[in-house]
Structures are given as C-alpha cells and as structure tokens.
Amino acid sequence: MSAPSSKPTVTEREARQVAEAAREQDWRKPSFAKELFLGRFRLDLIHPHPMPPDEDARRGEEFLAKLRVFCETEIDAARIEREARIPDEVIRGLKEIGALGMKIDTKYGGLGLTQVYYNKALALAGSASPAVGVLLSAHQSIGVPQPLKLFGTDEQKAEFLPRCARTDISAFLLTEPDVGSDPARLATSAVRDGDAYVLDGVKLWTTNGVIADLLVVMARVPKSEHGKGGITAFVVETDSPGITVENRNAFMGLRGIENGVTRFHQVRVPAANRIGPEGAGLKIALTTLNTGRLSLPASCVAAGKWCLKIAREWSAAREQWGRPIADHEAVGAKISFIAATTFALEAVLDLSSQMADEDRNDIRIEGALAKLFASEMGWLMADELVQIRGGRGFETAESLAARGEKAVPAEQVLRDLRINRIFEGSTEIMHLLIAREAVDAHLTVAGDLIDPDKSLQDKAKAGANAGVFYAKWLPKLVAGSGQLPGTYGEFRQGIDLSKHLRYVERNSRKLARSTFYAMSRWQGRMETKQGFLGRIVDIGAELFAMSAVCVRAELLRSQGDHGREAYQLADVFCHQSRIRVEELFGRLWTNTDDLDRKVVKGVMGGAYQWLEEGIVDPSGEGPWIADATPGPSKVENVHRPVD
Numbered sequence: 001m002s003a004p005s006s007k008p009t010v011t012e013r014e015a016r017q018v019a020e021a022a023r024e025q026d027w028r029k030p031s032f033a034k035e036l037f038l039g040r041f042r043l044d045l046i047h048p049h050p051m052p053p054d055e056d057a058r059r060g061e062e063f064l065a066k067l068r069v070f071c072e073t074e075i076d077a078a079r080i081e082r083e084a085r086i087p088d089e090v091i092r093g094l095k096e097i098g099a100l101g102m103k104i105d106t107k108y109g110g111l112g113l114t115q116v117y118y119n120k121a122l123a124l125a126g127s128a129s130p131a132v133g134v135l136l137s138a139h140q141s142i143g144v145p146q147p148l149k150l151f152g153t154d155e156q157k158a159e160f161l162p163r164c165a166r167t168d169i170s171a172f173l174l175t176e177p178d179v180g181s182d183p184a185r186l187a188t189s190a191v192r193d194g195d196a197y198v199l200d201g202v203k204l205w206t207t208n209g210v211i212a213d214l215l216v217v218m219a220r221v222p223k224s225e226h227g228k229g230g231i232t233a234f235v236v237e238t239d240s241p242g243i244t245v246e247n248r249n250a251f252m253g254l255r256g257i258e259n260g261v262t263r264f265h266q267v268r269v270p271a272a273n274r275i276g277p278e279g280a281g282l283k284i285a286l287t288t289l290n291t292g293r294l295s296l297p298a299s300c301v302a303a304g305k306w307c308l309k310i311a312r313e314w315s316a317a318r319e320q321w322g323r324p325i326a327d328h329e330a331v332g333a334k335i336s337f338i339a340a341t342t343f344a345l346e347a348v349l350d351l352s353s354q355m356a357d358e359d360r361n362d363i364r365i366e367g368a369l370a371k372l373f374a375s376e377m378g379w380l381m382a383d384e385l386v387q388i389r390g391g392r393g394f395e396t397a398e399s400l401a402a403r404g405e406k407a408v409p410a411e412q413v414l415r416d417l418r419i420n421r422i423f424e425g426s427t428e429i430m431h432l433l434i435a436r437e438a439v440d441a442h443l444t445v446a447g448d449l450i451d452p453d454k455s456l457q458d459k460a461k462a463g464a465n466a467g468v469f470y471a472k473w474l475p476k477l478v479a480g481s482g483q484l485p486g487t488y489g490e491f492r493q494g495i496d497l498s499k500h501l502r503y504v505e506r507n508s509r510k511l512a513r514s515t516f517y518a519m520s521r522w523q524g525r526m527e528t529k530q531g532f533l534g535r536i537v538d539i540g541a542e543l544f545a546m547s548a549v550c551v552r553a554e555l556l557r558s559q560g561d562h563g564r565e566a567y568q569l570a571d572v573f574c575h576q577s578r579i580r581v582e583e584l585f586g587r588l589w590t591n592t593d594d595l596d597r598k599v600v601k602g603v604m605g606g607a608y609q610w611l612e613e614g615i616v617d618p619s620g621e622g623p624w625i626a627d628a629t630p631g632p633s634k635v636e637n638v639h640r641p642v643d
Contacts, residue, residue: 030045031366032361032544034440036540037515039509039510039512041504046351046355049354050358052114052116056113056116063121064124067124067125068124086132095167098111100140104145105161110145114357131255133298133299138172139169139170144168148160148161150287156273168214170213172215173209174186175206183282186219187628188200189221189630190269195271195272197271199267202246202261208257209262210260210638212238213239214235214236215237216275217269226278232274232275232279234269236269236273240268243263246261246635248260252418254419265630290364301349303382305342334388337384341381344573344577345374345378347570369434369540375421379414434537438536445469476509477509477516482502482508487502487505495571507581511543514585532593538580538584542584543581549573550574552570
C-alpha cells in the first residue's frame with residue numbers, strides 16, 4: 001500500500017475553513033471571559049471564588065507533600081542541565097510515586113487529582129527542574145490520557161489508561177516540518193486497510209517522543225467507504241514496526257526534554273485505536289488544549305515565585321552606593337512588578353483551573369488567556385530578574401559556583417521560559433484564536449453580511465438578524481454599574497479594590513464598543529487586522545487578570561490567610577495593569593500598522609537589502625525546511641524507552 005507523496009495544497013480560505021470546522025461551535029455553558037469581551041462584566045461567575053471539595057484538597061495536599069520530598073531528594077537540576085537529560089532513575093521514581101497518573105481517574109490506577117492540584121504539582125516539579133515539569137505535562141496535558149478521557153471509548157480507556165498511570169510515557173504528535181499552526185496542510189496520512197490504518201509521514205518536535213511508549217498521532221485519512229476521512233487522531237504503540245525516532249532535538253532551554261523527529265513508514269495501527277470518528281482529530285486536539293494549556297501558566301507561576309525569592313534575597317545582600325539595591329527605586333520597581341505579577345498569574349491559574357474542575361463554565365477563552373498572559377508575563381519577570389542580578393544574571397550557575405558564589409540559574413530560567421511564548425500556540429496564534437472566540441457573537445448574527453460567498457438573500461436575512469441583536473446590545477454598552485461609586489463595596493477592606501472592578505466593568509464595555517466599531521469599519525477585512533485584534537485580546541487578558549486578583553484577594557482575606565498583603569498585591573497589580581490597558585486602548589487607533597505593512601513589503605521585495613551589508617552570516621548550509629517525504633528511514637532509531 002503506497003502513501004500520498006505530496007503535501008496537500010490549500011488556499012488561505014480553505015485553511016481558515018478547516019480551522020473553523022475544528023472549533024467548538026456552541027456555547028452551552030456561561031463564560032466569564034466571553035461575556036467580558038461582549039461588554040458584560042459577570043462577576044457572579046467568578047465571585048465568590050470557587051473552591052475544591054475537602055476530599056479533593058486532602059488528596060491533592062497529600063500528593064504534593066510526597067512530590068515535594070521527591071523533588072528535594074531525587075532531582076538534581078544542575079545535573080539535568082549539565083547532561084541535557086533527565087536520569088532514568090528520576091523517571092522511574094516519578095512512575096513509582098504515581099506522578100504519571102496525576103490526572104487519571106483512580107479506577108484506572110491514577111491519582112485522580114483535580115486540575116487545581118495537578119497544576120500545583122506541575123509548578124512544584126517544574127521549580128525543581130523545568131524539564132521534569134514538561135515531561136509530566138506533555139504526558140498528561142496533551143498526551144494519551146487527556147484525549148482518551150474526553151473522547152475515548154470504554155475499551156480504549158481500560159486498555160491504555162492503566163498503562164499511562166504507572167508505566168507508559170505518552171506524547172502528542174501534530175506538528176510537521178512544514179506544518180505548524182496551519183493543520184490544513186497536514187501531510188501525514190492514514191489509509192484504511194481492512195481492520196487497520198497504515199500511517200506514513202514525519203512529525204517534528206515530538207516532546208517525550210524519544211522515550212514515549214504511546215503516541216497520540218494526528219494524520220489525514222482519505223475519504224472512503226469506511227468513513228468521511230479528514231484529520232483523525234490515533235493511539236499508536238511506539239514499538240510498532242516502521243516507527244523511527246530520527247533525531248533527539250536540542251534547544252536553547254529545557255535542555256533535558258526528550259524531544260525528537262518521528263518518522264512513520266507503513267505503520268499499521270488497529271482501527272480500534274482511532275480516537276473518535278474520522279475527521280474529528282483537530283476538534284479533539286483543540287478541546288484537549290482547553291485545559292491542557294493551563295500547564296504552561298503553572299510553569300510560569302513557579303518561575304515567578306522563584307524569581308521573587310531570588311530578587312528578595314539578592315537585593316537585600318547586594319549593596320550599591322551605601323544602600324541595599326532594593327532601596328533604589330529603579331530596582332524596587334522591578335521587584336514590585338515581579339511580586340504583583342506572580343500574585344496575578346497564580347490568581348488567573350487557580351481561578352481558571354477551579355472553574356475547569358467545577359465544569360459549570362466554558363473556559364476555552366479563560367484557558368487561552370491564561371496561557372497567553374502567563375507566557376508573556378513570565379518571560380518579562382525572568383528578564384527583570386536577570387537585570388536585577390546584573391552581570392551575575394548573565395553568568396551560568398555552574399560558573400558562579402566555580403568561583404565560589406551561590407549557583408543561581410537566572411539565565412537558565414530566562415532560556416527555559418522563552419519557549420512558552422511559542423509552545424501550544426504562539427502568542428500571535430493565541431491572539432487570533434482568542435479574537436475569533438471573542439467576536440463569535442458578532443459573526444453568529446452578522447457573519448453572512450461580510451462573507452463574499454453569501455447570496456444577497458442570505459445577506460438580507462443576516463442584516464435583519466443583526467439589526468435585532470445590536471438594537472438590544474448596543475444601548476447596554478453606554479452605561480453600567482462601573483459608573484456607580486458604591487458598586488462592589490465588599491471589595492473595600494482597608495485597601496479599596498472596588499474601584500478596580502468598576503474600572504474593569506467600564507472598560508469591558510469600552511472594549512466591546514471598540515470591537516463593534518472595528519467590525520463596522522473593516523467588515524470582511526477585519527481578519528487581516530491582526531495588530532488590532534492582538535491589542536483587543538491583550539486588553540481582555542488584562543481585564544481578566546484584574547478581576548482574578550481582586551477575587552483572589554477577597555478569598556484570602558475571608559479565610560484570614562495573608563488577606564491584607566493579598567489586597568496590597570492586588571491593588572498594585574491593578575494599578576500597573578491599568579497603565580498597560582490605557583496604552584493598549586490608545587494603540588488601537590494610533591499605531592504604525594499601515595506603515596509596518598509598507599516596510600515589510602519593501603523588505604520582502606529587496607528594497608532594503610543594502611541594509612544587510614557589512615556582516616557575515618554564520619548559519620550553516622541546508623534547506624530552510626527539512627525534507628519530509630514519506631518513505632523508510634535512513635538513519636538510526638534513537639528511541640529509548642525507560643523501563
């Protein structure tokens with residue numbers, strides 16, 4: 001049986017249609033963030049702050065205590081960084097304490113932790129070694145356990161979940177050498193042959209792929225008498241004949257991760273291993289990522305906490321001009337930013353995670369906002385720590401130790417965190433993804449008006465529907481509770497957080513008005529205004545974070561748990577966030593987007609090539625994108641399962 005030898009050729013419109021078809025189309029549950037983008041500040045959806053049941057908290061705390069002992073006694077972060085590999089004995093130890101099964105139901109041998117405690121565990125493990133955090137996250141957040149939990153059959157769960165809980169490591173394979181966030185061009189094929197599918201293709205950046213026992217593979221199935229075809233998900237045994245891990249990739253950070261290139265050549269996969277129906281692969285992937293993306297904010301929270309600890313200790317020990325450097329305003333402002341932002345990231349993560357556990361709300365936007373906001377802010381916090389540390393921030397921990405100083409890996413944290421702005425949807429892709437969800441209500445009622453393929457009759461019908469929707473919606477954006485001084489008075493506890501919630505309410509309506517105006521102005525060209533859409537999403541992220549910190553501060557106050565300090569951190573974060581929001585609103589309409597497009601056209605046309613003169617290019621030879629033509633592997637298999 002031969003596999004297709006060429007990549008699918010798709011137009012921009014076809015690519016968008018594939019992505020649109022994979023979206024969850026309906027909103028069956030309320031969404032705080034969705035309402036926020038529509039100008040409706042639904043504080044009742046997040047306040048009082050949801051809490052885990054006592055039994056879930058007990059089990060979660062019990063495992064965290066066990067994991068902490070393991071991290072402190074068994075994980076040598078310096079060794080992992082030095083050898084660029086997690087020792088096999090560490091992986092075996094993680095299996096023994098049940099860390100592979102944190103999110104797997106107890107009836108399948110897992111720990112059955114909630115999303116809240118799973119993220120706390122990832123943060124703890126990631127603080128010991130980011131590579132260990134990634135190993136656990138890739139296995140459970142997007143690997144075999146999560147899609148099977150959501151879409152697997154009872155038989156698949158019974159067969160694979162006990163293995164994933166204790167012994168087998170899993171990986172998720174979607175990306176290809178020439179396919180990233182545009183899955184319409186996916187080239188890996190899965191052709192039905194009797195009671196099996198035959199897989200051919202190459203997958204890139206398969207985190208855990210070098211040591212994985214089980215894979216979730218996305219492949220394109222041709223339409224046949226067996227099904228409608230389309231991008232489909234499969235559980236694949238890594239030791240199947242025809243699978244070769246061709247390379248263990250190396251990166252600027254996360255040096256211990258087992259990330260590789262995986263080739264499939266005539267690999268037979270039982271039809272019983274297909275997850276869901278043919279063509280459901282992308283929907284499965286996107287739904288899995290709704291909560292799977294929360295693992296990245298967990299790593300950023302851990303990094304923020306560590307950055308704050310090091311900044312505090314170092315800034316007390318280091319003196320400059322007769323005073324500890326923390327007493328100098330230029331450094332103090334950085335410490336304040338790290339402290340306030342760490343509090344905010346934890347507030348956003350815990351709120352989103354608890355909402356996911358309760359399952360009362362649709363958190364697809366909240367999870368995406370958490371990933372976007374945390375990855376950007378985590379990087380900034382690490383950068384500020386390096387600046388606070390000065391030359392020592394640029395020096396490696398190994399070098400510091402060699403000359404007798406505390407081995408602080410500040411530069412490593414900066415390198416390790418950088419990938420979070422790319423992992424599981426780059427910042428630019430997240431802007432577009434969230435923007436699409438944020439304007440969903442508009443496109444639902446008025447999308448046909450701006451669709452060039454729709455008939456005049458369809459446009460007339462859409463116009464009538466839009467008229468009814470906007471007649472009810474627009475007047476509500478003029479005034480609201482944010483203009484009443486006494487609103488949200490329960491958040492006035494010595495320090496006044498109510499003013500920040502009123503600010504969120506007012507600017508939620510302003511955000512909705514801005515979106516409506518942009519749609520009226522650009523109509524069908526709105527999707528090309530990526531700079532504008534990115535700023536809209538960033539404003540929404542800030543408003544969501546402000547809401548989360550106020551709700552978290554009030555929760556901690558009501559519990560008598562550092563309430564005053566929490567209010568202080570929430571207050572300073574909101575003030576910092578408001579400055580960013582005002583700048584973003586200003587840049588919606590005052591920016592260089594049009595000028596930038598002209599310069600880009602000139603750059604790509606060679607008009608500024610003279611500017612590149614006077615350098616040498618140290619890059620090596622080779623194609624920009626490696627050849628991924630299906631066929632047998634020509635290199636050694638570097639797959640190494642850990643028993």
